[in-house]
Amino acid sequence: MLNPHLPLDQKITGDIYTSDEAMKNLSKLCDEFGSRFGGTKGERLAAEFIQSKLEDYGLDNVHTENVEYLGWTRGKASLEIITPIMKSIPCISLPHSPPVDLEAEIINLEDGAPADFDSKSDNIKGKIVLVTSVFSPKDIKRWVHRKEKYGRSLLADAKGFIFINHYRGYGPATGGIGFEGQAGPIPGISISLEDGEFIKRLLERQGLIKIRIKTSDSLSHMISWNIIGDLPGKVFPKEVVMLGSHYDGHDISQGAVDPASGVIAVLEAARVLAKYGGALARTIRFAFWGVEEIGLLGSKSYVKEHFDDLKNIRFYLNMDAAGNGLPKDINLHGWPELNATFERYQKEMRLDFAIGQNFHDASDHYPLLLAGIITGGIEAVRATSTGRGYGHTKYDTFDKVNQTDVRAAAALGARLALRIASEDVWPAKQRNQAAITNLLNQPDQKDLNDFNQKISAYFEKLT
Ligand SMILES: [Zn+2]
Incomplete structure (x- = not known):
């Protein structure tokens, strides 16, 4: 199969695989700023650092958006x-x-x-x-x-x-x-x-x-930040392809694999697409979410604040912990109509990623999915795991992140974003409320959906 994006693929991939920028960024995030848990100084420094990196890389419209929430201190x-x-x-x-x-x-x-x-x-x-x-x-x-x-x-x-x-x-x-x-x-x-x-x-x-x-422990009102930056489209600037990862880790760890390996992969995708992307047909937006670990609060806030513009998002690719040691697969969150497109990408890109069709509610794609947006993630479709391993413990540290995994995630994210932004006809349409309800009531999800309704009513009574 012919690869229409070959010259760009080569530049993007070649740059990523010959640069140490990503691992330098990882060192900043983990060794200098620490956990970046909501409410810590490291969180603020990380947000400032990500913003300044996006500016250095030449992105447009780089800014932060406040996320107000009930914070927690150990x-x-x-x-x-x-x-x-x-x-x-x-x-x-x-x-x-x-x-x-x-x-x-x-x-x-x-x-x-x-x-x-x-x-x-x-x-x-x-x-x-x-x-x-x-x-x-x-x-x-x-x-x-x-x-x-x-x-x-x-x-x-x-x-x-x-x-x-x-x-x-x-x-x-x-x-x-x-x-x-x-x-x-x-x-x-x-x-x-x-x-x-x-x-x-x-x-x-x-x-x-x-x-x-x-x-x-103590609870208090806090403010976090989502950090956003764009590479504006030249033909359909309002239409947006998004890549994102949260940047907060848990307070007991460096949060190196989860999520920093994803943060640096998204940053790397931003860097190379800004450098080589040229005349993009559609806007590619990079989002770095705050306070995911205590309830996907940054991405929820984004959905709330931008509700009227969400219809313009063609695809959101979640890259939470994407530089982990697992296979770099693409999990589409219940979008079989995109299978053929991603199979074509896979052949074109000479990659062997698996394409999954499962969804879960444990990362920042979920608030977007609940708003009807077409989402997927760099997630291991082929691996079966019984849990997080050292994830969410104090052992999720810099040394666990392998440079090759980060490069693979960054190149995959960048090359997919490029393709999705230039695809003339996008074969999936956002879900309306009925379709979302339908998805949540699939046989394998129904008991979870029932539980969610009960627990939602329970918490409503508490307030
Ligand atoms: Zn995470």
Whole structure:
């Protein structure tokens, strides 16, 4: 198959593969600015840095947009077993967990499958739920996210929530438990696999464990920023292809793979497309989202603030953690009408990426998808994983990012953006409300959608 973009592909790819710019940017983001968690100085420095890079690369309309939200600052947390023995277990709070001091019995809900919550629902009330971080408990096809396990605990009137990392040797894993920016009403804390196994063995032997949880986290009004920059189209400037990644990591880590490896890949795509892209038919927009880790807050704010212009977005490619070590596939979030187009790209580009058709709600494409926008992501379609590994632990550090993976992600994002922006006829149309409802009620998603409605009503009552 002929490649109509060959000269540009060669320039873009050649530049990316002979430059150390991306890894220099990674070093800034991780080693200098740290976690970039919402509310930290590093977050602000990272936002300024990304903005200045986009300006240096020659993008247009570079600016930040404020994101107002309920922020969260970590305090000390303790977990004491008080019955039948006295023992202190190291723990951390999960973002958007409230400050508390409480005692209760523990109930083990294993990997937190919806069925476990259903079968034990009469027993959960007033207790502290213990679950692991396993993605797909009991071979459920879809991902059962931490927020769902926490939410099902709320619906069953639990008093607290303990999240056990299911990986050995990585300590506790973090992750937000709030809902749409609201804080959780019961404490969520996280412990290591080793401590979790200890508690389970004790529970098995003794039948009953009582613990005391004390946390001192704080909640306050904060402002974050989305950073936006454009390469304006020359023929249809209003029509937009978007690439994006969030730039905040979790406060306990450098957030190097998730998300910084994606941030530097998007920056790299911006750099080479600005340099070689020439006369683009349509605008290519680069978005760096704030505060994703505590509820996709930056991308949600963008959807709200730009609602009337969303119809002009032809495609959004999410590149959250895109420079990770997994295969560089393209996951289209339920757009089979684009299969043929992406198969053609794949042949044209001489790449072997797989094309998936699954969607999930755990990154910044989701608010856009819920607004009808056509989205996809650089995601591993071929890999089957049981979880995040060192992701969301303090071990997500600079050394985990491989330069070749970042280059592959950057080149893939840039080459796809170029193609999507120049495609004369785009074979997919944005979803209207009926089509969105339909998508969320597909058989494999329906129980999740039902849960989402219940938990949404639950939080509505809290306010
Ligand atoms: Zn991420």
